[in-house]
Amino acid sequence: MVTSRRQFIKIGALGAGSLALAGSSFNLAKGSSILDKISGAGTGEPLRTPTYCEICFWQCAGWVYKDEDGKIQKIVGNDDDQHCNGRFCPRGTGGVGQYNDEDRLKTPLIRTREGDKESFREASWDEALDYIAGKMRAIAQKHGPECVALFTHGSGGAHFGQMMKAFGSASIAAPSFAQCRGPREVGFLTTFGDIIYSPERIDIRDTRCMVLIGSHLGENMHNGQVQEMSDAIDKGATIITVDPRFSTAAGKSKYWLPIKPATDLALLLSWIHVIIENEWYDKDYVERYTVGFEQLKEHVKTFTPEWAYGITTIDPNVIRETAREMHNAAPSVIVNPGRHVTWYGDDTQRLRAVAILTALLGSWGRRGGYYKPEKLHLPNYPVPPFPEPKRNPTQAYEGKYTLANEVVANGLCDATIPTVDRSCNYKAWIVNGTNLLAAFPNQANTLKAIDALELLVVVDTMPVEITGYADVVLPECTYLERYDMLRNSNHRQPNLALRMPAAEPKYNTKPASWIAQELARKLGLSAWFPWKNIEEMLDWQLKEMGSSLEEMKRIGVKNFPREADDLYFSPGEEVVFNTTSGKIELYSSDMESAGFEPLPVYTAHEEPPEGYYRLNYGRAPMHTFSRTANNPNLTDLMDENVLWVNPKVARLWGLETGQYIKLKNQDEKISTFAIKVRVTERIRWDSVYMVHGFGHNNKKLSRAHGRGINDTEMITRVHIDPVMGGTGMRGNFVTFITDFEKEGKEAEA
């Protein structure tokens, strides 16, 4: 395996044996069926069990209902839950499709080699876990346990993280930082000394003005935010949307600023200029809480709306007018920090500008602006101290990304590719719940890293692309079939939510909690998993909080009172911020001492060459990343992505709505599959747009294979944010190929 390049194995290539295990199930609770234990059984009440949703990171809490035959029928929101207020989003409502998906991973698989032919063979859990434990032990002996890295997204992370820490590795990374929200966390951390959290601490419910910059709420179905935006619209709030595309949110906005792509920072600086120039900032707030105002004032002096017009193409009067709207609404105004903000490589600086604007408007700590969230201090089940890891994950990218406050996943990926000058190379990856080939841009780089691994373990529910490169594939059961850690989230009120199984695991699948505990046992690490099973551990934690597993099974969600009445600052209150100066840093000393611009500076980004268009991507409300693309309920709503093309561009190229085309990018990368054109006025002529998460190339995903284009595949050029390692993905340009050999679904059509 060290010498030969690993072949991608399509799980679909498995023999009929894969079906033999279908229908076999495993009893979590020894001796008795879970179904017996589920509240309501035998009482004539509809069977209803609590869960929190795993289709996206919002983790809405809800109820799973079953019909008379004991089949899962529907999932609805829990009225007491602050994440969803009793209403799930379409993906959560369609979550039952993940459980029913017949293409799920069904049994453990181990890669085998015969000559130069590689394939998967089915294995028992015992054999698969023994195999992994053996490899991990060998790697630990040869290179040290810190050479094993965990990539995770979602609820499995806690279980596998515990196992990793016990094993002696702190290299645990989630793509949700450097591929997504990292720049905003660092931008706000360096300014306010605190991060935004998830769900975001923005008080949309009571806002009078919200500015969305490239953030397409409504298509981006961050449930609580979409709900509160609708409430705010009802109450007459002004929405200002900045987007080169006429997004759904733009259609609900009083102002739509059709900005030239990649110039948002110029607009933000100009807004700051206008607000300072007209003395529209909150003087008391700025004086009381901030440092660096004079430097900022000097810095933005020349960033007039006329200056910004030349860059952004936004009418200077509109820039002034929208700045006035923000001022009029202040402090109940939100310049929305967004979520997926890794765009151009200077993203932390852009988010710093958002943070500065927020401070000038005095909306941090104010009703209708940013509130202070609170979460419970939930004790962990007592375990021995973890061994001190010999290497810290940041040593994988020594001297780089110094302001990253979480592990930079792509930094670990890069540190897996052997080079002469690096002491640390990862030898094994455990990948749980994230399809790294769709999450990381520059697939060639990811594949190079994978090629250098001695062990790749993938734990997932679906045969997503990354499984094809694994040495061992472990089929996790879906969230509807398992317990997980309690959801303990930051919100207006501290709260806990329980996920418990609504059904027994289908096929030969297991919950992450069990997999991690069992693997730990085989590695001799049971001391860090002293509980009999996860129920016992959860019950212990809940009793510490004055509740119990029994109570949580009945109520699903429990809200607790806040420790202090400090959701907002009180007028004139003394506040100490967790920054170097103890104040809100308009001028950032952290940025300065790390060698970065202490005040955000606009730099022009490369523009598409003649005949090319900037590739923009986003979300659809009925899909999450690439993980729902095969869900039968959700593909029913949308089963492929389409390419938005401006009519002028379409005329030039002779493109028509419904026509399939391929794309080629600036590096001559041609898309594997074709995509349907959607000619629409809703997009600028200098860019094209598609929804992320399609174009799967594993045949075993029967509804997703060959459907649309995988945007990640076209993102071969990555602009790394030097501040925190974020992978800027919006600097890629594509052109159209109309003449190609048809394959995949569109050839069958």
Added chain:
Amino acid sequence: MRYAMAVDTKKCVGCSDCVVACQTENNVPIGFCRDWVVEVTDGTYPQLEVEIRSERCNHCENSPCVRCCPTGASHYAEGGVVLVTPHKCIGCGACIASCPYDARYPHPDGHVDKCTFCLHNRVEKGLDPACVSVCPTKCMYFGDLDDPNSPVSKVLKTRKFKTLIPEAGTNPQLYFLI
């Protein structure tokens, strides 16, 4: 009693949650739907408007489908709700052809199916229809038009609204707030 529904096009984001919730609540088979989302774009870049509507059966007061049904399977139920009685339906499809809103579909079990306003399974139990109760933007209002305090009566009093294809003379009871 006159059941009606209003959908606020200013708030609907077209997420289709109403579609999935209806499917799971009413066991609508995959591949079919009782409600759906329509998006209409007007204008040229950058002077644009988009209207998004969650549509379903209009429960018309003067419905061509009830009129043309040869077996009486299509009928008016309590509150004017237009329903199909599956065991009386012979699947001839006359109603499908007569509906100006394309609101009906042939159920694989051999009968015609459509939106029921969730009359028997929810409304009669005091619950809102599934689509109304799931909608993340709370853009749908349901209730009895004869009751001035019902959510739908109240919202129609304060907001401008329209119905679809009024010229068909069907007198639809699905209103769109504009």
